[in-house]
Amino acid sequence: MKYTTRPQAILLLADGTIFHGKSIGISGTTFGEVCFNTGMTGYQEIFTDPSYFGQIMVATNPHIGNYGVNTNEVESDAIKISGLVCKNFSFNHSRPDSESNLYDYFEKQNLVCISDVDTRALVSYIRDNGAQNAVISTDGTSIEELKKQLANVPDMKGLELASTVSTKKPYYFGEETATYKIAALDLGIKRNILRNLAHRDCYIKIFPYNASFQELQAFNPNGYFLSNGPGDPEPLTGVQAVAREILNSNKPLFGICLGHQIIALANGISTYKMFNGHRGINHPVMNVLTGKGEITSQNHGFAVNREELENHPDLEITHYHINDNTVAGMQMKSKDCFSVQYHPEASPGPHDSSYLFDTFIELLKK
Structure with missing residues (x-):
């Protein structure tokens, strides 16, 4: 399966701080304001909530994807977050009424995700330093190039979405x-x-x-x-x-x-x-x-x-x-x-x- 070999990936914050992790297998680079959600369940509703458009979501729950996805649990017509940061990404799911796994759901909509991140440290950092723009890169783009691109991303303040x-x-x-x-x-x-x-x-x-x-x-x-x-x-x-x-x-x-x-x-x-x-x-x-x-x-x-x-x-x-x-x-x-x-x-x-x-x-x- 695609997740047997997983390349290294990074989360780069606007202030230059870097968190390391692994790609779940979807190659790319995505930008947005990094934020975190403390909910222990309901990840599919969160991912499809239009209020999260333009934001990279950090999941504080250590397990994401463990109960798969279901079309009855969406809040809009598509995933609205810009990217996902999580600790453990579950490629397998165990809920009987799940229609598919989260990886296939992400792959169809080309959502970039970084897992194996120390999300406790990341959330603590965001709480201490405030919300800021960030970039997830899973395709090997250089740090310097990512910094240049990130500098051009508009701040959420004043942004009409x-x-x-x-x-x-x-x-x-x-x-x-x-x-x-x-x-x-x-x-x-x-x-x-x-x-x-x-x-x-x-x-x-x-x-x-x-x-x-x-x-x-x-x-x-x-x-x-x-x-x-x-x-x-x-x-x-x-x-x-x-x-x-x-x-x-x-x-x-x-x-x-x-x-x-x-x-x-x-x-x-x-x-x-x-x-x-x-x-x-x-x-x-x-x-x-x-x-x-x-x-x-x-x-x-x-x-x-x-x-x-x-x-x-x-x-x-x-x-x-x-x-x-x-x-x-x-x-x-x-x-x-x-x-x-x-x-x-x-x-x-x-x-x-x-x-x-x-x-x-x-x-x-x-």
Whole structure:
């Protein structure tokens, strides 16, 4: 098999630090911002999450590929990460309902992966030194050449990526006879968000990221949704303008992750790039409204300015991250509008926060 002889490979960080490993057998070079996810399961959902577009994923779970892949566990139409770094790559899998192994899945989509890396040391280094661009090379390209190429990779700050993962034309999800109609702006939407809405008697029309408010309004929806997605929210000025028009329409608006940040920017509240983002399925969040804690699935490298939010006359914090007190949720006082920084649809992750979809339905009923 192809993995019997495995060439040496490297991960080169923008600051010049090098981590050594082995190729899983797919030759090439790939660039992106290196980040890590602490989830112990759900790797296929992570790899296909559009919010990870442009990022090299470091898996903290030491075993990747051990349960194979299944087409029911994808969050988009293809792998979205730029590359994978892991400790042990499993070429064999043991789950009965797996459809294939992870290597074949990667080979079909030409995803470059480096394994046999000391991921504990790598994650510690990223935590201490912050997120930065990196390159995986499994084809023997020289260090000096990789450094030259890496220097030309744009930083995530200021990078607009929603256009690269958004649908090119509108499409529908759910039953046309459903009680509620939702106009969703696709900034990198996950399929499980659509499943959660459809499960709650919603018929959703999904629009490209650059759709106008008039296009969304023509669907005559009961409410609007702004999705998750990759990149910096600040360059998405057109989406921010659409969010303001939605708010002026006085219909319910729900935002998740990037959509949450867009709603903040639409209200004059700034966002910032985090030193290290939140990526995993065990992040603790406090619900200010109920006083209860929630374990959540998170994936973001940008956040909403908490001080500005606390001083805003029409917005209030509804959730905050217990580890670092960053804003995890907010709502408007004068509008039926709320948003969260994390992922209530999970996939992967716990379902503590799935009630947020029910909250949205209650607003639609009004």
